[in-house]
Amino acid sequence: MEDFLIKMGYTGLTGRLKRLNDQFVYQTKQFYDDLGVDIEPNWHMIFLLLEKEERLTVMDMANATRISHPGIIKLLNKMKKNGYVSSKKDVDDQRKRYWFLTKKAKEKLPELHTYWEAGDLALRELLENNDELLTLLQVVEKNIYEIDYTQRMKNNMK
Amino acid sequence: MEDFLIKMGYTGLTGRLKRLNDQFVYQTKQFYDDLGVDIEPNWHMIFLLLEKEERLTVMDMANATRISHPGIIKLLNKMKKNGYVSSKKDVDDQRKRYWFLTKKAKEKLPELHTYWEAGDLALRELLENNDELLTLLQVVEKNIYEIDYTQRMKNNMK
DNA sequence: TAATTTTGCGTAACTAGTTACATAAATATG
DNA sequence: CATATTTATGTAACTAGTTACGCAAAATTA
Structure with a gap:
């Protein structure tokens, strides 16, 4: 059957962006599941941010990614549940909470990078x-x- | 602050698609809310499909849009709740259920088209x-x- | 320095899709 | 013609984000 969203021209663009993104997300999840890796697609950017910056607050990550801070908190809580991140209150500013990668995360990073490189190559193909x-x-x-x-x-x- | 997702290159693309789509969705919703229109952004394609085809089954719409059938059902149930669509079982094939636009929907269509045209123009600008x-x-x-x-x-x- | 504003974090309720599973009706097969 | 398979719909539980709101701590202002 013909693809109605494509046929719609400009009007269908937003739906196509959504659809394409969903395919990336669910198929990346499938990839992780098939390999038995207990991480989720959108954790990627948090791993990379914390690998680079060592420790960051919720607002730091929200600003860097342009994702709302409740969205970041949801991500972090799941990553914490899986033992990949931990946090500690700032001693100088009691409002702030710094997040960082755990030992488990740091040990797993080289393996994760091999998956992410495969993902990058697949994307370049597409x-x-x-x-x-x-x-x-x-x-x-x-x-x-x-x-x-x-x-x-x-x-x-x- | 610099945009980390853009800086990531290929790796950040999927996140950017998601982020951009979310902006389209939430800002279109905002637009409808500001104008006091009780429809949601993703109903657009269903309105257009049913305007063109008169009556369609769930699977017809799922195939045309490449959205999963439970996704379509969720859409339709909300549209039904707002009085824009209705459905009737096929008399020949008792598994099938045909969906169609209500009188309210048909009367509202000319108005909705003015909003969608404004959306199209805005998209062309972007x-x-x-x-x-x-x-x-x-x-x-x-x-x-x-x-x-x-x-x-x-x-x-x- | 007291009152006000801003900042950072957290929760609740929401939109928008997915996969996995169940059920009934229609169709195909032996 | 009985059984097995496919098709169409529907539900449940999930991912992934949003806006709206509240609260406490820090910063600013009068």
Whole structure:
């Protein structure tokens, strides 16, 4: 059957982004499950952030990823449950809580990097080694950051 | 602060797709809320499908959109709750249930089209009237359909 | 220094999809 | 024609994010 979302042109774009992303997420999850790895797709960026920065607060990670802070907290609580991260209150600022990778996480990182590299290669295949999509995406990201989509829709009414 | 997902290159792409889509969804919802319209962003494609085809089964819509059938059922139940769709069992095949737009939906369609047109224009602005992104996306969609992402990652292991 | 504002974290309720499983009706097969 | 398979729908439990709200600590302001 013909793909209605593609047929819709511009109108179908947002649905296609969703659909494609869902495929990435659920198939990455499948990949981890098949290999018996107890991590989830979206933990990737947290692992990388904490590998690079050693310790970060919830707000640090929210700002770096542009994900809302409750979203980050949900991620961290699951990673904590699986023993990959731990946290400690800042002694100087009692509001802040620093998060860091556990010993288990650090020991597992080399193995995880092999999976992530395989994922990167698979993605390059899908893009046919053309990184134009990333560039075009960045244009949209810049534009939507400057004037958001809600406002643009309102401006285009009547 | 610098955008970590963009800095990640290929590795950050899937997160960026998710993030961008979330912005479209939540900001479209905001747009509807501000205008006092009681519909949700993802109902758009169902409205268009049923406007074109008159009556369709759950599986018809799942196949046309490449969304899982439980996903479609969830959509339809909410649309039904708001009085936009209704359904009737097929008399010949008792397994099938046909869905169609209600009178309320048909009367509201002209108004809804004005919102969707504003959304289309806003999207064109964000893309700077360059439909290259849609073309590139279609390449990825074709490739992931032929060999899925899980399999590609596995092939790239070791 | 007392009152106000801002910041950081956390929870609740929500949208939007998925996979896994169950059931009944229709179809295919031996 | 009885049995097995496929198809269509539906439910449950899950991932992954959001906005709205509350509270306490720190920072700012009067």
